[in-house]
Structures are given as structure tokens and as C-alpha cells.
Amino acid sequence: MSKVWKIGVAGLGTVGGGLIKFLAERPDFAPVGDRAVVTGVSARSRSRPRDFDISGFAWFDDPVQLARSPDTDIFVELVGGSDGPAKASVEAALSMGKPVVTANKALIAEHGAELAALAEANNAPLLFEAAVMGGTPAVKMLREAMVGDDVVSVAGILNGTCNYILTEMESRERAFADVLSEAQAKGYAEADPTMDIGGFDAAHKICILAALAFGGAPNYPAAEIEGVDGVDLIDIRFARELGYRIRLTASAELGEGGVSVRVHPALAPLAHPLSQTVGATNALFIQGVRIPRIFIQGPGAGEGPTAAACCADIADIMTGAVRPVFQKPATQLKAPGAVDASHRQARAYLRLMVKDEAGVLAAVTETLAEEGVSIDSFLQKPVEDEAWTPIVLTTHETVETKIIAAAKRLEALPQVLEKPRLFRIVRA
Numbered sequence: 001m002s003k004v005w006k007i008g009v010a011g012l013g014t015v016g017g018g019l020i021k022f023l024a025e026r027p028d029f030a031p032v033g034d035r036a037v038v039t040g041v042s043a044r045s046r047s048r049p050r051d052f053d054i055s056g057f058a059w060f061d062d063p064v065q066l067a068r069s070p071d072t073d074i075f076v077e078l079v080g081g082s083d084g085p086a087k088a089s090v091e092a093a094l095s096m097g098k099p100v101v102t103a104n105k106a107l108i109a110e111h112g113a114e115l116a117a118l119a120e121a122n123n124a125p126l127l128f129e130a131a132v133m134g135g136t137p138a139v140k141m142l143r144e145a146m147v148g149d150d151v152v153s154v155a156g157i158l159n160g161t162c163n164y165i166l167t168e169m170e171s172r173e174r175a176f177a178d179v180l181s182e183a184q185a186k187g188y189a190e191a192d193p194t195m196d197i198g199g200f201d202a203a204h205k206i207c208i209l210a211a212l213a214f215g216g217a218p219n220y221p222a223a224e225i226e227g228v229d230g231v232d233l234i235d236i237r238f239a240r241e242l243g244y245r246i247r248l249t250a251s252a253e254l255g256e257g258g259v260s261v262r263v264h265p266a267l268a269p270l271a272h273p274l275s276q277t278v279g280a281t282n283a284l285f286i287q288g289v290r291i292p293r294i295f296i297q298g299p300g301a302g303e304g305p306t307a308a309a310c311c312a313d314i315a316d317i318m319t320g321a322v323r324p325v326f327q328k329p330a331t332q333l334k335a336p337g338a339v340d341a342s343h344r345q346a347r348a349y350l351r352l353m354v355k356d357e358a359g360v361l362a363a364v365t366e367t368l369a370e371e372g373v374s375i376d377s378f379l380q381k382p383v384e385d386e387a388w389t390p391i392v393l394t395t396h397e398t399v400e401t402k403i404i405a406a407a408k409r410l411e412a413l414p415q416v417l418e419k420p421r422l423f424r425i426v427r428a
């Protein structure tokens with residue numbers, strides 16, 4: 001017999017609104033034949049105008065009370081934030097053994113292990129498909145479809161706002177600050193864009209994928225994070241001249257001693273799928289031992305895709321399937337160790353702003369040679385009427401720490417005017 005599941009939705013913004021609108025039209029969307037009906041909602045303001053009707057739902061000022069309500073069978077947390085009401089309400093639902101669906105990557109990346117323990121102790125599913133790549137099913141792919149393989153790495157573009165900014169900078173020849181303020185005015189970027197442009201949002205997502213890929217706990221404090229705020233238009237132009245596009249890449253890779261989780265701008269060859277990923281689209285490579293390479297690409301945000309992802313989780317709950325939140329029972333989850341960085345190899349792009357005077361090139365090449373970094377290509381474009389000039393070079397593949405040490409020494413040269421820009425180059 002088909003069952004009606006009573007859904008409590010906390011958070012009525014982009015994702016919550018999308019979910020409510022969809023379930024109003026298609027409560028019977030799930031293939032199992034059950035129905036999902038919203039019964040209670042919570043948000044900050046009850047009177048705020050919204051483009052959907054909430055008058056038929058029970059209202060809760062506090063998401064914790066909604067989670068505890070006897071009329072909530074499945075609690076959907078769409079408030080956001082790693083702590084506060086989001087965490088308190090998810091804990092309240094899980095403690096009572098209620099299934100939880102959330103789109104909150106900050107919560108899962110920062111508290112995933114303890115929430116998994118609570119969920120499993122209470123036999124309550126905790127699902128978060130919408131938290132990574134919006135409607136593009138990266139979480140399910142790693143959690144379910146890849147369990148027959150041993151994943152070696154996951155890497156891609158996980159923040160649509162940054163990709164939109166980088167794409168616009170390139171196609172419209174506009175400075176970072178201009179594109180960012182336009183994106184904020186159009187609602188593509190948050191009023192406080194720190195989480196996106198600082199790389200923290202992508203870091204939350206890649207930590208979740210790393211946990212699913214390698215069977216550990218999400219280890220956000222160990223992620224190495226660099227945002228796009230250090231990318232200037234001049235770098236985008238130089239990159240293009242050298243045959244690359246700059247992308248904010250997020251990667252998690254098995255290495256000696258553990259897992260390396262990183263977010264940073266990188267140059268991808270023009271024909272590479274990451275270069276071809278434009279605008280707010282997300283993309284991900286998954287590399288396994290038996291399945292060598294999978295590439296998925298799709299929306300990473302927006303009310304339609306995220307609502308669809310939440311519904312996929314709701315449908316899973318209806319089937320009664322129970323599996324660990326990550327790839328191992330929570331009692332066995334450990335944060336993976338850090339990789340020994342001295343073994344990491346990379347090619348890099350290095351831009352220096354130098355005084356336009358004799359002897360500069362010799363000083364730069366000597367410093368690189370002394371650090372054991374060999375130059376692959378070199379570009380110099382004198383700027384008219386300026387006392388400085390940009391020098392751009394790419395390196396051959398070298399131990400990454402040597403490139404970093406060389407950049408530090410170059411910064412200290414009297415002819416170098418500012419901190420060199422150093423971006424890694426994606427392998428073709």
C-alpha cells in the first residue's frame with residue numbers, strides 16, 4: 001500500500017522554495033509509489049513575500065521544533081551554515097531516528113563524522129545529494145555506483161560562481177572586481193562572496209567527495225585552500241596566449257600517507273574538459289582503478305536542480321535502503337592523514353612584475369636554476385610608459401615544493417615588485 005510521507009522543510013530560500021513548488025505539483029514523483037507531502041515549514045520570517053503559498057503548512061519559528069514535530073516524517077534542512085539552527089535541527093531529527101535530507105555542504109564537511117555517528121546510532125538516514133554539484137549526481141555516483149572500484153582521485157570545478165566570474169573575465173575582458181559586483185547585482189554571487197571566491201565553498205564540497213571516495217571522515221581543517229581573488233585579468237590573457245584557461249579546481253587524491261585535498265586556481269589546456277566548462281556549470285573527473293576515468297558535468301546550483309537532488313534523497317528514504325552515511329560505518333571513520341607534500345610533482349605558471357632594467361632576466365633564471373626548477377616557456381610583454389614589466393614563465397614538471405621555494409626567493413629579489421602569481425597547470 002502506498003504511504004504518505006510528511007515532509008518538514010526548514011529554509012524557504014532558493015532550494016527550499018524549489019522543493020516546495022515541485023512537491024506541490026508532483027507529490028507522487030517517487031518511483032516507489034509513495035507520496036511526499038509538505039506539512040510543516042520554518043524560516044526566519046513568516047510574513048516575507050514568497051512566490052509560493054505556505055498558508056497550508058504548519059509554521060515553526062524554530063527549525064528544531066519542526067524537526068521534532070510528530071507531523072514530520074522526513075526533515076529537510078535547507079537553512080545553511082555549519083552550525084546554529086541547521087546543525088541543531090539536524091541533530092534533533094537524527095536523535096529521534098528521523099531521516100534527514102540536507103543541501104548543506106558546510107554542515108556535512110565540518111561535522112560529517114559526528115552527524116554520521118548520530119544518524120547510524122539512531123538508524124536514521126542522513127542524505128545530502130544537493131550539497132555537492134546541485135542537481136548533478138556526484139554524491140550518489142561515489143556513494144553507490146563506485147563502491148565496486150577503488151577511487152584514486154576526484155577533481156573538478158565545484159563552484160559555479162567562481163567559474164562564472166572567470167568565464168566572464170575572459171570573454172568580456174573585464175577585471176575581477178567588475179565582474180564580481182555585476183554578479184552580485186544579478187544575484188549570481190552572494191552579498192558576502194567570501195565563501196565562494198575564497199575557495200571555501202568548493203573546499204567543503206571536495207571534502208565531502210573525498211570522504212565518499214576514500215571511505216574516511218570529511219577532513220575540512222586539512223584542506224589546502226586558495227581562492228580566485230588572486231587571479232588578475234592579465235593572468236587570464238597570458239594563460240590564453242599560452243594555450244590555457246584558468247579554472248578554480250578542487251581535487252582529492254590518494255597519495256603517500258593519506259589524501260591530499262586542495263582547492264586552487266589552475267591552468268587547463270584550452271581543449272581540456274575543464275577549460276570547456278563555462279559559466280556556472282560544474283564538472284568532475286572520477287578516476288578509479290578498474291573504471292579508469294569518468295567525467296560528469298552539469299548544474300551546480302539553482303532551485304530546479306537542487307530540488308531534484310533533494311527529491312532523489314527523499315525517494316531513497318521511501319525505499320528503506322540503509323547504508324553508512326559515508327563509505328564505512330561511522331564507528332570506523334577516521335580523518336585521512338595528510339600527504340607528504342615533498343613528493344608532489346607539478347607544472348606551474350609563474351608571473352612576475354619586474355623593473356624594466358638590465359639583468360632582471362638573468363637574476364630570475366639563475367634563481368630558478370638554483371632551486372632546480374627548469375623553464376618550459378617564457379613570455380615577456382613590455383608595457384608602454386611603465387617602469388615595470390610582466391614576465392610569465394611555465395615550468396617543466398618538478399617537485400612542487402621547489403617551485404614554491406623558487407617563487408619565495410624571486411619575491412625577495414630587489415627587481416621584483418610584488419608577490420609572484422603562481423598557478424599550477426592541470427595535466428592534459
Ligand SMILES: NC(=O)c1ccc[n+]([C@@H]2O[C@H](COP(=O)([O-])OP(=O)(O)OC[C@H]3O[C@@H](n4cnc5c(N)ncnc54)[C@H](OP(=O)(O)O)[C@@H]3O)[C@@H](O)[C@H]2O)c1
Pocket residue numbers: 010011012013014015016042043044045046048061062063077078079080081085103104105106130131132134300301302303306
Ligand atoms: N542556492 C543553491 O543553488 C544551492 C545549491 C546547493 C546547495 N545549497 C545549500 O542549500 C542551503 C540553502 O541554500 P539557499 O540558497 O536556499 O539559501 P537562502 O536562499 O539564503 O535561504 C535560506 C533560508 O533559510 C532561512 N533561515 C535563515 N536563518 C534561519 C533561522 N535561524 N531559522 C529558520 N530559518 C532560517 C531563511 O529564511 P527567510 O526566507 O525568512 O530569510 C531562508 O528561507 C545552504 O546550505 C546552501 O549551501 C544551495
